[in-house]
Amino acid sequence: MIIIMEPNATAQQIETVVKALENKGFKTVLNHGDVMTVIAAIGDKRLIEPHSFQSYEGVRSVKIIQEPYKLASREGKQEDTVIEFSNGVRIGGLEKPVMIAGPCCVEKDLDGLLQVAEAAKEMGCQFLRGGAFKPRTSPYDFQGLEEKALEYLAIAREKTGLLVVTELMDTLDLDMVSQYADVIQIGARNMQNFKLLKAVGKCDKPVILKRGAAATIREFLLAAEHIMYNGNDKVILCERGIKGVDNTSTRNTLDVAAIPVIKKYSHLPIIIDPSHGTGRRYLIEPMAKAGLIVGAHGVMMEVHHDPENASSDGAQSLSIPMFKDIAKRLNKLIGRIDYDNKHSMSMV
Amino acid sequence: MIIIMEPNATAQQIETVVKALENKGFKTVLNHGDVMTVIAAIGDKRLIEPHSFQSYEGVRSVKIIQEPYKLASREGKQEDTVIEFSNGVRIGGLEKPVMIAGPCCVEKDLDGLLQVAEAAKEMGCQFLRGGAFKPRTSPYDFQGLEEKALEYLAIAREKTGLLVVTELMDTLDLDMVSQYADVIQIGARNMQNFKLLKAVGKCDKPVILKRGAAATIREFLLAAEHIMYNGNDKVILCERGIKGVDNTSTRNTLDVAAIPVIKKYSHLPIIIDPSHGTGRRYLIEPMAKAGLIVGAHGVMMEVHHDPENASSDGAQSLSIPMFKDIAKRLNKLIGRIDYDNKHSMSMV
Amino acid sequence: MIIIMEPNATAQQIETVVKALENKGFKTVLNHGDVMTVIAAIGDKRLIEPHSFQSYEGVRSVKIIQEPYKLASREGKQEDTVIEFSNGVRIGGLEKPVMIAGPCCVEKDLDGLLQVAEAAKEMGCQFLRGGAFKPRTSPYDFQGLEEKALEYLAIAREKTGLLVVTELMDTLDLDMVSQYADVIQIGARNMQNFKLLKAVGKCDKPVILKRGAAATIREFLLAAEHIMYNGNDKVILCERGIKGVDNTSTRNTLDVAAIPVIKKYSHLPIIIDPSHGTGRRYLIEPMAKAGLIVGAHGVMMEVHHDPENASSDGAQSLSIPMFKDIAKRLNKLIGRIDYDNKHSMSMV
Amino acid sequence: MIIIMEPNATAQQIETVVKALENKGFKTVLNHGDVMTVIAAIGDKRLIEPHSFQSYEGVRSVKIIQEPYKLASREGKQEDTVIEFSNGVRIGGLEKPVMIAGPCCVEKDLDGLLQVAEAAKEMGCQFLRGGAFKPRTSPYDFQGLEEKALEYLAIAREKTGLLVVTELMDTLDLDMVSQYADVIQIGARNMQNFKLLKAVGKCDKPVILKRGAAATIREFLLAAEHIMYNGNDKVILCERGIKGVDNTSTRNTLDVAAIPVIKKYSHLPIIIDPSHGTGRRYLIEPMAKAGLIVGAHGVMMEVHHDPENASSDGAQSLSIPMFKDIAKRLNKLIGRIDYDNKHSMSMV
Numbered sequence A, B, C, D: 001m002i003i004i005m006e007p008n009a010t011a012q013q014i015e016t017v018v019k020a021l022e023n024k025g026f027k028t029v030l031n032h033g034d035v036m037t038v039i040a041a042i043g044d045k046r047l048i049e050p051h052s053f054q055s056y057e058g059v060r061s062v063k064i065i066q067e068p069y070k071l072a073s074r075e076g077k078q079e080d081t082v083i084e085f086s087n088g089v090r091i092g093g094l095e096k097p098v099m100i101a102g103p104c105c106v107e108k109d110l111d112g113l114l115q116v117a118e119a120a121k122e123m124g125c126q127f128l129r130g131g132a133f134k135p136r137t138s139p140y141d142f143q144g145l146e147e148k149a150l151e152y153l154a155i156a157r158e159k160t161g162l163l164v165v166t167e168l169m170d171t172l173d174l175d176m177v178s179q180y181a182d183v184i185q186i187g188a189r190n191m192q193n194f195k196l197l198k199a200v201g202k203c204d205k206p207v208i209l210k211r212g213a214a215a216t217i218r219e220f221l222l223a224a225e226h227i228m229y230n231g232n233d234k235v236i237l238c239e240r241g242i243k244g245v246d247n248t249s250t251r252n253t254l255d256v257a258a259i260p261v262i263k264k265y266s267h268l269p270i271i272i273d274p275s276h277g278t279g280r281r282y283l284i285e286p287m288a289k290a291g292l293i294v295g296a297h298g299v300m301m302e303v304h305h306d307p308e309n310a311s312s313d314g315a316q317s318l319s320i321p322m323f324k325d326i327a328k329r330l331n332k333l334i335g336r337i338d339y340d341n342k343h344s345m346s347m348v
Helices: A011-023 A050-055 A110-122 A147-160 A171-180 A194-201 A217-229 A258-265 A274-278 A281-293 A320-342 B011-023 B050-055 B110-122 B147-160 B171-180 B194-201 B217-229 B258-265 B274-278 B281-293 B320-342 C011-023 C050-055 C110-122 C147-160 C171-180 C194-201 C217-229 C258-265 C274-278 C281-293 C320-342 D011-023 D050-055 D110-122 D147-160 D171-180 D194-201 D217-229 D258-265 D274-278 D281-293 D320-342
Strands: A002-005 A027-032 A037-042 A059-063 A098-102 A127-129 A163-167 A183-186 A207-210 A235-239 A270-272 A298-302 B002-005 B027-032 B037-042 B059-063 B098-102 B127-129 B163-167 B183-186 B207-210 B235-239 B270-272 B298-302 C002-005 C027-032 C037-042 C059-063 C098-102 C127-129 C163-167 C183-186 C207-210 C235-239 C270-272 C298-302 D002-005 D027-032 D037-042 D059-063 D098-102 D127-129 D163-167 D183-186 D207-210 D235-239 D270-272 D298-302
Touching: A002 A011, A011 A027, A011 A037, A011 A050, A027 C027, A027 C037, A037 C027, A037 C037, A050 A059, A098 A110, A098 A320, A110 A127, A110 A147, A110 A320, A127 A147, A127 A298, A147 A163, A147 A171, A163 A171, A171 A194, A171 B171, A183 A194, A194 A217, A207 A217, A217 A235, A217 A258, A235 A258, A258 A270, A258 D281, A270 A281, A274 A281, A274 A298, A281 A298, A281 A320, A281 D258, A281 D281, A298 A320, B002 B011, B011 B027, B011 B037, B011 B050, B027 D027, B027 D037, B037 D027, B037 D037, B050 B059, B098 B110, B098 B320, B110 B127, B110 B147, B110 B320, B127 B147, B127 B298, B147 B163, B147 B171, B163 B171, B171 B194, B183 B194, B194 B217, B207 B217, B217 B235, B217 B258, B235 B258, B258 B270, B258 C281, B270 B281, B274 B281, B274 B298, B281 B298, B281 B320, B281 C258, B281 C281, B298 B320, C002 C011, C011 C027, C011 C037, C011 C050, C050 C059, C098 C110, C098 C320, C110 C127, C110 C147, C110 C320, C127 C147, C127 C298, C147 C163, C147 C171, C163 C171, C171 C194, C171 D171, C183 C194, C194 C217, C207 C217, C217 C235, C217 C258, C235 C258, C258 C270, C270 C281, C274 C281, C274 C298, C281 C298, C281 C320, C298 C320, D002 D011, D011 D027, D011 D037, D011 D050, D050 D059, D098 D110, D098 D320, D110 D127, D110 D147, D110 D320, D127 D147, D127 D298, D147 D163, D147 D171, D163 D171, D171 D194, D183 D194, D194 D217, D207 D217, D217 D235, D217 D258, D235 D258, D258 D270, D270 D281, D274 D281, D274 D298, D281 D298, D281 D320, D298 D320
Parallel strands: A098 A127, A098 A298, A127 A163, A163 A183, A183 A207, A207 A235, A235 A270, A270 A298, B098 B127, B098 B298, B127 B163, B163 B183, B183 B207, B207 B235, B235 B270, B270 B298, C098 C127, C098 C298, C127 C163, C163 C183, C183 C207, C207 C235, C235 C270, C270 C298, D098 D127, D098 D298, D127 D163, D163 D183, D183 D207, D207 D235, D235 D270, D270 D298
Antiparallel strands: A002 A037, A002 A059, A027 A037, B002 B037, B002 B059, B027 B037, C002 C037, C002 C059, C027 C037, D002 D037, D002 D059, D027 D037
């Protein structure tokens, strides 16, 4: 931690800050510049609230040197985390990137869901996604089928062998969702719902944590840290777009660079969601490829058996024929990436 | 709803959209421009998911004309909502703006809390705020005293007569929090935690709903709509800063104009939080005044008996003497605004 | 400057950075943490490009402690800059806030301009604003009357005694504009047009520098530094709104807090433009008041004799009767602020 | 154009707007909803300033249906623009993507520049980039060698046959820059310097137009329209990153999706700049690949013979050996893309 004093800070004020730091177990080094004094405080950040030093008289600003995510960071664990499922599917590290497909929201037409699941299976997907509880900006929109949806997903799993990914929105539903899901998803709007993070941190299911629409990488990794700190280290991060300067051409700005950035700073797997990340069907294929080529461990896509009548997000859903077409080309790219990884060549 | 077709949309594609609209009970009007055709669909948006039309072939974009917040909007209810408490305090409309003060987080020093509460009472505040559960970006930071904090707040209420405002973070805690709180606060990070909005929508306590850090006015009012739709119309909105282009000089960009904007589009009371909105102690007074002069129905400020040792947000907390000093000047301004309101003069 | 090394930086890499710093005349202090080493470099930042150190092997990040604006900063000059015009008008410091009014763009109807100028004079404005060259997002929009507009402004000055503010868009036009203008305005889109900043830095007219729509406070003050570094210290800053999360309710997000922030870090005068800052007529009055109450040295408003037929920005222009009405109330507020300043009372 | 009236707009107000539209040559269609009336105005937007209608009493908002870029849009010209240089290099459409490399800024070490140019040539680049005039946020940073730099670039061109790309910052320098450059670059900070756009619009050199750091796609294409409207249709767009929610991990957020979006709405070539777009050396390779795989017509990279001593942007510059290494892999990817394009297969 670096504490920068105001140019007109008094010797007394500097002394007070130094004393407070030393009382809290920090070693301090003073650097007197021509204009300002800078105090370097060396020690364990977790013992204190660093920004509390900003409240001392004469302090201009406090800069944190070492980020407070220890469990999620590469510094704490150098080797990549690879999560393995009971059916042998693996995600993370140099494993072959995975594909996750399915409708935004499970609807009352079970047959439609099964058609999507079979297409997903056929095209080599490992996971079926589908929402049982839908976070909807408007209360007048369809809110999800709840347990009925979970039952449908379980039927689809039984028929196809795909693993089931579904979103949890409330701690109250954790037990029910855990019964059905292979992977629990935490949505972007709940990335800082700390009670929910704590709850999934105490369960034993892998978690897909989606980046909040305005979250920095630091906030994103700290959200993962909440889950890991509570005991669950099977966290899969998901980039799904942030609020950018333009929301007319695309729904969000997909931050593709976040993937290599996160791979540098964290050992956790990271996947990409080009459906929510763009909100436009024609952008799903190119942006899925962009994510894969920069090193994403997987890609998540919305597929619906009848997008024009989807109860949510139809505009960003692929129909089954479109999905098959795109998946064929993505598989080709995934094959190349996997080949390069296995032969220690540079990516693609 | 306006549906804009692609320049090269076929007559068949236009026909399909028109039919689909008519099947859903809309009246349609076609406007053929030189380049594009525009379909105006007249009817009740709530019956359909308008963006589902974006998934039809040949559709370029869908524009919603009438926002889907009906309960929160001025169109639905013209007169201002004024919320009255059992002790006669009133908030909203042309009522005198209120003041809410207290620590970010209730700590184990009950005496400190009582000092703050007494100063708040002395300076004319109507509400005492304090967190029992703290949403913290890092899991290593202090997470709150939970029920103990609620008990302390109740003690402070008994001693001062101030109404208690405290944050609810999880539906599981609703019963406990309701027992102690006069007003339930929903934090910015939970603005789109729809399960939580639904839960407080079913209770009978007034709710302070804070604007999410990247929420549009539309998303903010839709979050209020979720609460109202579930039965609770006592919603107080709170502007607390959004993510802006600069996060070094201030923690957030306080969107002061949101106050008159919301007063135009909604009948709900709206208050301002200059403490979280700026994250800088020296900005609390000017920004509180800015909020009041543009018409905020109240101002919420963080006050701590010992900011340098606060367990959270010390840098943006006022000490008791600073608070008294500032409150004196805010009261002067509030007095003028109240005078002008009562005498039908233009504000200040 | 603080240089943070990667956790796995070698002793050799650290040594290389230290040597390079010392070769450039910096004194260095090493702080070895448990995980990372931090090098504090003490000396004059202007001699080097600090970010060049980010290109050394083993460097994680470089943090600048002291901002490189020396001329614009309070650290370089403690007392407020007050700019005085030949007719005695003064702006800055504790001087009475000024009012600037006029059309976005001077049009061919001289009589309309004179009506606005006379209303501005009558209501106590000190400055008349009007564009001769218009930066327009679309090439199909009206681009301004050029020299004819400048002549009209000069006529209006002669008739009313108001000082003329007009925008310069190209170094080529500097001589012409200087002949007519009392104050040269640099628009938001040109805030980082460094050639233009240099050119006005070499002239002797006061300059109103508008904040870029996505500029940080640091970038804004560095743009002012460009002008001052080239010899012109009569710079008036102008907050006019930044791109925020919502551009449907308002055109920009007016960053009201920027005013007290800039008054803390710089000695330069700072004014507010609620017309461009909101793009909505009904928000001009409240946001002008917000700016004034937090300490702006002036307010700039668009006024047009016939807004419905304005060649640009009609939606955010006040008609003459509206302007008079609002100006009356702003004068009342300005009077109170001036009284408080003169009697050393806290603002308003 | 769609004009949405306020819910309480009077028949008289609606009539006034309709009359005004008809006087300006628009055909109007009224759509009366339950709550609001919507007026569709059909005709040529260029004849009027559409937002001027927002200034009429009773108007809630004005929505533009057809974007006012006609020359830059696909609607105006369906086939891709391909720009051909005298040496046969072609950019745009289904041509093989190009590579542009060189230092941010040309420095006084001619030999270093030649080393970079030769490496660029060797690796198959078509263009050498280098700044003669540098837009620098701080006036204390190196501002460029001006004409000397242009002479050096010409020497490098002579030795290698590479085409020269260099930035123009002021209309005053256009003649000088035109004498040396094969392609004139307009920097992100000047994207809305309309005088400069007009000037390059009147010259006959191809122009690389960089996207402003906070520009929407609409504003970007309108800036291109300014150049084309003035007579120069050889515009190459360049995505170089926008301001995002996180500026600590990366300098900007590279908006990769902007490439397929722009290819849908415009016929102009679009390239990507991963150096400025990320500001981090380790991200150049992955983000160049991301750009290429989504269809960019070229990639621009900063390469310096001695990044640790570069006068600007060292941290995002590749050294020559790094560049060669990366270029080898980019060439492999470009080869595949070119193969797929030539054989009408889906991209990669």
